[in-house]
Amino acid sequence: MDYAHVPVLVQQVLDLLKPEAGRRYLDGTLGGGGHAEQLLERSGPDGQVLGLDCDGEAVAAAQRRLERFETRLVARWANFSMAGEILEEIGWGKVNGILLDLGLSSHQIESPGRGFSFKTEARLDMRMDRRQTLDAHCVVNTFPVFELERIFREYGEEPWARRIAMSINAERRKKVIETTRQLAEIVAGVVRRGKTRSVVRRSGIHPATKTFQALRIAVNREMENLTLFLENAYELLLSKGRIVVISFHSLEDRIVKKAFWKWSRSCLCPPKIPLCRCGWRQKASVLTPKPLFPSRDEIHDNPRARSAKLRAAERV
Numbered sequence: 559m560d561y562a563h564v565p566v567l568v569q570q571v572l573d574l575l576k577p578e579a580g581r582r583y584l585d586g587t588l589g590g591g592g593h594a595e596q597l598l599e600r601s602g603p604d605g606q607v608l609g610l611d612c613d614g615e616a617v618a619a620a621q622r623r624l625e626r627f628e629t630r631l632v633a634r635w636a637n638f639s640m641a642g643e644i645l646e647e648i649g650w651g652k653v654n655g656i657l658l659d660l661g662l663s664s665h666q667i668e669s670p671g672r673g674f675s676f677k678t679e680a681r682l683d684m685r686m687d688r689r690q691t692l693d694a695h696c697v698v699n700t701f702p703v704f705e706l707e708r709i710f711r712e713y714g715e716e717p718w719a720r721r722i723a724m725s726i727n728a729e730r731r732k733k734v735i736e737t738t739r740q741l742a743e744i745v746a747g748v749v750r751r752g753k754t755r756s757v758v759r760r761s762g763i764h765p766a767t768k769t770f771q772a773l774r775i776a777v778n779r780e781m782e783n784l785t786l787f788l789e790n791a792y793e794l795l796l797s798k799g800r801i802v803v804i805s806f807h808s809l810e811d812r813i814v815k816k817a818f819w820k821w822s823r824s825c826l827c828p829p830k831i832p833l834c835r836c837g838w839r840q841k842a843s844v845l846t847p848k849p850l851f852p853s854r855d856e857i858h859d860n861p862r863a864r865s866a867k868l869r870a871a872e873r874v
Contacts (some may be wrong), residue, residue, distance in 0.1 A: 565592030566863040567804055570850050573804050574870045577601040581654040584645070584794065585609045586638030589663050591620030592759070597657070598627045606630050608650065610688040612637040612778070617665065618691050637687070639783040642794060652794055658783070660810050661866065662774070671807040674774060676742035676766050682776045684770075684783060687693070694773045698735050700861070703727045713774030713781070713809065721748045722769055741764040771807075781809055788817035792841040795873035800845070802870045811849065811867050818871045845870040 565571075571593060577583065580627035585594045588609035588718070597607050603788045609624075609631060611617050624631045634644055638658060666686070667675050673683030673694060678772055685692040702724045710719035726735065735741055742764070749765035775781060791801060799850045805811040820826070820841040825834045849867035857864045 564662065564860045564861065564862070565589070565659065566856065566866045567850065567852055567868050568593065568596055570597060570868055571802050571804075572600060574845060574868075575655040575657065575800055577655065579603060579605055579607060582606045582608070583655040583657070584638075584641055584649055584653045585657050586641055587611060587657070587659045587661075588620045589613075589616050589625040590665070593657055593659060594620065594631065595624055597655075598624065604630070606632065608641075608645065608653070609633045610636050610638050610641060610644065612836075613666065614688065615665070619665075635687075637783055639786045641787065645794060647689060652796045652799070653845055654796055656791065656794060656799070657684045657788075657804075658802070659782075659804045660780070663806065664862070674770070675749065676738045676764065676770055678741045681737060681738055682741060684774045686778045691728055692777060694777050695736070697773060697776060698726060698741060699730050710769055710772045710815045712772070713775040714768035715808070716768040716772065718748055718752050721752065724858045727731070738770075741772070741853065745769045759774070775807070775809075779830075781813065784810060784813050785817075786847045787820045788813065792821055792871075792873055795842075795874055801842075802868060802874075804866055804868050806867075811869070814869050818842065818869060821871060840874055842871040842873050845872055847863075866869060 562647040575583065577597045579601055581601055583597050583601070583605070585597065585607055588594055591609070594607050594609050598605065605755045607630065613618070616633045617633050617850055621633050632648055636644060645653065662674070666672055670678045670680050672681040678800050682694040683700055687688040706723035706726060707719045710716040710722055716722065722739065722745050725744055729735060735744070745766040794848050795801060805814055821846045822840060823838065824840045826836045826838045827834050846869045852866050
């Protein structure tokens with residue numbers, strides 16, 4: 559199966575990062591290589607891209623797709639939270655631009671063996687990095703009820719979080735919950751009992767959507783890795799270097815917004831303190847006071863782009 563992922567907001571990314579010859583860029587979510595391809599083309603003949611991805615299949619696919627750029631692409635199988643160490647390892651240190659596209663690829667969703675989707679029967683998995691041991695099967699069958707509830711409520715914003723967690727617990731006491739379909743049926747049963755069938759039909763969203771999203775986020779520590787990266791990602795940028803982050807979830811967007819706000823402040827002391835004691839200095843300027851969204855035409859061509867939000871900042 560080909561690694562399919564249609565990059566979103568490509569023109570906005572290029573307008574903000576302004577790729578040029580001789581410059582270096584970090585694509586922390588390489589995916590199928592769509593954004594990286596544009597960065598390499600626009601920064602020819604000697605611009606370079608370091609592409610990171612925690613999905614080994616994505617890295618291999620991107621290397622095939624971008625083979626014509628030869629050594630101008632440096633690809634690594636790693637989470638973007640490791641970017642600083644890898645930049646030091648390859649001798650770059652800092653870059654002119656950073657891109658994170660936090661969306662899930664079509665390949666990951668549609669690959670039967672990956673266990674991301676309830677649309678196909680598969681063992682519960684959801685690992686982006688298949689080297690890690692924790693998977694959705696482990697979370698669903700071993701995590702305590704209170705932790706499952708927290709995951710569903712916090713990461714899925716699921717109003718039926720407690721009932722779903724308790725129903726999962728009741729089912730797993732009878733037998734192990736092995737597959738995506740098993741889990742989807744358990745969740746759907748809870749949601750449908752809590753709502754009228756007409757309300758469920760009108761929503762147009764499968765009842766298990768939020769639960770599966772929450773499990774994926776928990777399994778891959780997506781919020782933790784994003785928060786860790788944004789603690790000091792400005793240190794990876796040269797002066798006037800820019801960072802662009804595309805998020806697809808309100809929690810992701812909140813983390814990005816909060817980090818950029820902090821970077822743009824000249825002081826972090828409470829307002830009532832007359833003199834600054836924190837020692838903080840402004841690290842970056844926010845380029846997008848409000849997030850950018852895909853156009854109607856892009857959403858029509860690629861419906862999965864509909865929830866994308868783009869924020870950007872520039873190192874001072």
